[in-house]
Amino acid sequence: MHIGLFGGTFNPVHIGHLRAALEVKEGFGLDEIVLIPAALPPHKEYGDVADAADRLHMLNLALEGDSGIRISDVELKRAGPSYTIDTVEHFKQVLSDQSHIYLIMGMDAFLEFDSWKSFDELLRRIPFIIISRPKSGFSSDDSGRKTIERFLNSKISADYAFIESRQCFQSTEMQPVYTFQVTGLDVSSSRVRRLINEGLSIRHLVPPEVVEYINAKGLYL
Numbered sequence: 001m002h003i004g005l006f007g008g009t010f011n012p013v014h015i016g017h018l019r020a021a022l023e024v025k026e027g028f029g030l031d032e033i034v035l036i037p038a039a040l041p042p043h044k045e046y047g048d049v050a051d052a053a054d055r056l057h058m059l060n061l062a063l064e065g066d067s068g069i070r071i072s073d074v075e076l077k078r079a080g081p082s083y084t085i086d087t088v089e090h091f092k093q094v095l096s097d098q099s100h101i102y103l104i105m106g107m108d109a110f111l112e113f114d115s116w117k118s119f120d121e122l123l124r125r126i127p128f129i130i131i132s133r134p135k136s137g138f139s140s141d142d143s144g145r146k147t148i149e150r151f152l153n154s155k156i157s158a159d160y161a162f163i164e165s166r167q168c169f170q171s172t173e174m175q176p177v178y179t180f181q182v183t184g185l186d187v188s189s190s191r192v193r194r195l196i197n198e199g200l201s202i203r204h205l206v207p208p209e210v211v212e213y214i215n216a217k218g219l220y221l
């Protein structure tokens with residue numbers, strides 16, 4: 001089994017998350033993508049975070065009937081803040097030794113990941129897939145690649161280098177870092193929240209079932 005772990009706050013889930021998950025699954029031939037909502041965002045300043053139960057429910061609504069993308073509440077059940085290193089450890093323990101797991105994140109999240117707990121240990125344990133995101137510095141191949149290379153070389157290991165044939169950065173001591181271009185959808189949860197707050201429509205930015213739920217519960221007003 002090849003499994004992609006895709007964490008986030010999902011406050012709320014939007015089409016940028018969903019489309020990226022699907023494209024990575026198909027692009028890498030993964031068997032499954034696991035979306036993992038965070039209990040608390042320890043590395044992100046948030047004002048307006050919906051309850052974990054609401055964020056989880058919206059993910060379930062968004063993915064109803066979707067095969068190959070599932071949701072894990074492992075971080076929501078854990079006491080205290082969510083740390084990706086603990087989540088990776090969890091999946092390594094519950095999955096068989098034959099499973100291959102990857103950590104998926106947008107370019108914006110990647111460029112902040114040196115503030116995460118045990119960030120270098122993460123890259124010793126699991127390959128990364130970095131996806132493009134408009135306005136994040138990785139929407140065209142080359143500029144994104146240079147930014148990623150500089151980041152890896154200065155923060156993780158000086159011997160990371162891009163291998164064209166494998167479309168990834170490799171290092172002798174660390175796991176590979178793949179880059180992947182997804183359809184550029186300039187959508188963010190904060191923009192969705194802002195639109196709601198301004199009394200504007202969020203239709204077509206989040207799935208219709210999620211729009212209904214947000215309206216019914218009066219979230220993000």
Ligand code: ATP
Pocket residue numbers: 007008009010011015016017020104105106107108109110131132133134182185186187188189190191
């Ligand atoms: P916020 O606007 O509240 O900061 P967000 O839209 O960035 O939220 P998160 O739940 O924080 O959403 O993101 C989870 C993961 O999904 C991150 O790795 C992020 O880079 C990625 N991601 C979010 N939106 C997109 C998008 N439109 N395209 C590609 N990746 C995305």
